[in-house]
Amino acid sequence: MINIVLFGKPGAGKGTQAEFLKEKYNLTHLSTGDIFRFNLKNDTELGKQARVFMDNGELVPCEVTTAMLIDEVKKHPDTAGFLFDGYPRTINQAEALDKFLPTIGSNVTATIALEADDEILVARLLERGKTSGRADDQDEEKIRVRYQEYNEKTAPLIGYYKEQNKFHAVDGIGTIEQITERLTSVIDNL
Numbered sequence: 001m002i003n004i005v006l007f008g009k010p011g012a013g014k015g016t017q018a019e020f021l022k023e024k025y026n027l028t029h030l031s032t033g034d035i036f037r038f039n040l041k042n043d044t045e046l047g048k049q050a051r052v053f054m055d056n057g058e059l060v061p062c063e064v065t066t067a068m069l070i071d072e073v074k075k076h077p078d079t080a081g082f083l084f085d086g087y088p089r090t091i092n093q094a095e096a097l098d099k100f101l102p103t104i105g106s107n108v109t110a111t112i113a114l115e116a117d118d119e120i121l122v123a124r125l126l127e128r129g130k131t132s133g134r135a136d137d138q139d140e141e142k143i144r145v146r147y148q149e150y151n152e153k154t155a156p157l158i159g160y161y162k163e164q165n166k167f168h169a170v171d172g173i174g175t176i177e178q179i180t181e182r183l184t185s186v187i188d189n190l
């Protein structure tokens with residue numbers, strides 16, 4: 001089983017690249033943002049719990065997110081591996097994943113970060129907000145909160161995975177194809 005954690009700031013292109021990578025490597029793509037948005041739209045209990053946080057650009061509490069993620073992983077017992085997109089986002093979540101995966105005989109294979117400057121990313125998000133209908137992409141204030149959350153809570157994961165020799169970074173600026181190529185060359189060399 002190969003488990004890749006796609007890592008990057010909001011707008012870095014994780015979702016776009018995940019679409020290509022899941023096909024190429026036959027992986028199950030789990031995007032916590034997408035799963036939350038699905039639950040929001042369908043007004044499920046989980047959606048109700050997540051809504052306030054998401055609307056404000058804050059992280060949904062760890063227990064809620066981790067329980068949801070583990071549920072999703074368990075739905076795919078026969079997969080060749082997972083492409084985690086948007087999870088883990090805190091040290092706490094990374095530890096939870098490192099504790100859970102061995103219970104299904106697996107582990108994080110590698111973390112790959114898509115890197116890009118904040119200015120470029122904020123512009124991308126505002127552009128996406130015009131068409132995606134995502135409330136959190138239309139308000140610069142909320143985008144700012146998401147970056148703050150990233151810097152405070154998610155950035156420390158770089159050190160966490162470096163210590164395990166599982167951290168790889170890829171330049172996230174270029175055409176979609178160029179970036180896919182950079183990512184695949186990392187994965188092919190794992």
Ligand SMILES: Nc1ncnc2c1ncn2[C@@H]1O[C@H](COP(=O)(O)OP(=O)(O)O)[C@@H](O)[C@H]1O
Pocket residue numbers: 009010011032033034036053054055057058059060061062065085086087088089090093136146
């Ligand atoms: N691992 C997570 N832990 C906590 N909250 C999360 C997580 N993943 C997604 N969320 C919630 O869903 C929102 C949207 O997620 P996502 O689409 O991945 O955002 P972004 O485009 O900002 O990277 C986040 O701002 C957060 O509220």
